[in-house]
Amino acid sequence: MSPSSPSVSVVVCAYTEDRWADLEQSVESVRRPDGSTEVVLVIDYNDALLARSRDRWDDVLVIPNEFRQGLSGARNTGVARSRGDVVAFLDDDATAAADWLDLLTIQFADPSVVGVGGHATPVWPEGGGELYPPELLWVVGCSHRGLPTTTSDVRNVIGCSMAFRREAILSVGGFNPDTGRVGKIPLGCEETELCIRVRQADPTARIVLEPRADVRHHVTPDRVTWAYLRRRGFYEGVSKAALSRQLGSGDALSSESDYLRRVIPAAVVRELRATGRGGATRAAALVTVVSATVLGYAVGSLRRAALAPVDPSVGRALLSREHEASADAPLTATTTRTEHAP
Numbered sequence: 001m002s003p004s005s006p007s008v009s010v011v012v013c014a015y016t017e018d019r020w021a022d023l024e025q026s027v028e029s030v031r032r033p034d035g036s037t038e039v040v041l042v043i044d045y046n047d048a049l050l051a052r053s054r055d056r057w058d059d060v061l062v063i064p065n066e067f068r069q070g071l072s073g074a075r076n077t078g079v080a081r082s083r084g085d086v087v088a089f090l091d092d093d094a095t096a097a098a099d100w101l102d103l104l105t106i107q108f109a110d111p112s113v114v115g116v117g118g119h120a121t122p123v124w125p126e127g128g129g130e131l132y133p134p135e136l137l138w139v140v141g142c143s144h145r146g147l148p149t150t151t152s153d154v155r156n157v158i159g160c161s162m163a164f165r166r167e168a169i170l171s172v173g174g175f176n177p178d179t180g181r182v183g184k185i186p187l188g189c190e191e192t193e194l195c196i197r198v199r200q201a202d203p204t205a206r207i208v209l210e211p212r213a214d215v216r217h218h219v220t221p222d223r224v225t226w227a228y229l230r231r232r233g234f235y236e237g238v239s240k241a242a243l244s245r246q247l248g249s250g251d252a253l254s255s256e257s258d259y260l261r262r263v264i265p266a267a268v269v270r271e272l273r274a275t276g277r278g279g280a281t282r283a284a285a286l287v288t289v290v291s292a293t294v295l296g297y298a299v300g301s302l303r304r305a306a307l308a309p310v311d312p313s314v315g316r317a318l319l320s321r322e323h324e325a326s327a328d329a330p331l332t333a334t335t336t337r338t339e340h341a342p
Contacts, residue, residue, distance in 0.1 A: 006085035008037055011078030014092035015044035022093040022218050029096040042074040072175035072190045079169050080319045091160035094215040103213035104163040114168035114205040117157025118213030119143045128224035133282040135267040139232050140219045146263040154209045155255050156195035161215045172197045173315020178308050189239040196251045233289040237296020
């Protein structure tokens with residue numbers, strides 16, 4: 001990056017030792033030999049993983065989640081402790097390509113761009129990819145067919161491969177702790193909710209997809225089962241119902257409407273024509289996920305699922321205070337833990 005490029009921090013959030021090998025690859029993929037990129041590893045309420053990570057890396061800021069348990073709280077901790085003008089997020093089971101960070105950050109040369117998303121390619125367990133047509137790769141946190149294939153403005157980015165101006169995150173109070181995965185409970189929409197609030201606060205702000213910025217996202221065996229398809233689809237529907245109630249269905253469902261109307265029918269027809277080559281299974285997977293998502297949305301709507309609103313002034317003050325408190329701290333894994341109730 002040029003001397004005029006914004007400073008960048010990369011935040012990786014982790015909650016389990018079960019993915020230790022993936023976590024090592026994730027962190028190593030964004031460490032720079034010259035130390036030019038700050039790497040912040042946030043551990044979500046797992047003391048054993050925290051200690052192990054601090055022993056493993058002495059040039060990475062390894063800290064516990066200081067907010068509510070879950071991915072959104074962990075990401076807010078990362079934002080609070082980061083020093084970069086731009087904060088990038090990489091999942092603990094994703095490995096960034098060598099040019100991933102540069103391709104994301106170059107988009108911030110345009111001052112109207114406040115968020116940039118990249119591409120995620122699935123890395124399947126043996127035989128695991130046969131269940132998924134490309135239109136359903138979002139189920140495993142990867143880029144699905146139907147997304148733009150060239151640099152384009154989008155409503156929201158994908159969570160495992162994204163970057164935001166830190167100021168944009170602060171301006172809306174951070175990620176909503178009512179959204180995002182908590183352990184193995186597959187709630188979602190945290191990055192979607194943030195992107196919508198950023199755009200609603202500033203309609204001139206742009207969210208951009210840069211599909212050349214790729215990460216390899218590892219898929220675990222438990223996510224290539226029919227049970228996971230149903231469960232993930234259901235919770236996606238519940239999350240979307242809550243999102244619609246808080247932010248309005250126009251913004252919350254704009255991309256999904258086009259996806260259901262245009263992308264899914266074409267995919268079902270294509271797979272039914274390939275019945276002898278696994279098409280029937282993939283067509284059934286499409287119907288299963290869509291049905292589970294619609295059911296989840298209906299249940300969430302009937303139960304009046306809602307997200308607690310984020311007060312930008314309170315969230316900004318909290319995140320800024322955390323950042324200022326750590327601004328003079330060395331970038332090592334020696335930060336002490338502040339205890340917070342879940």
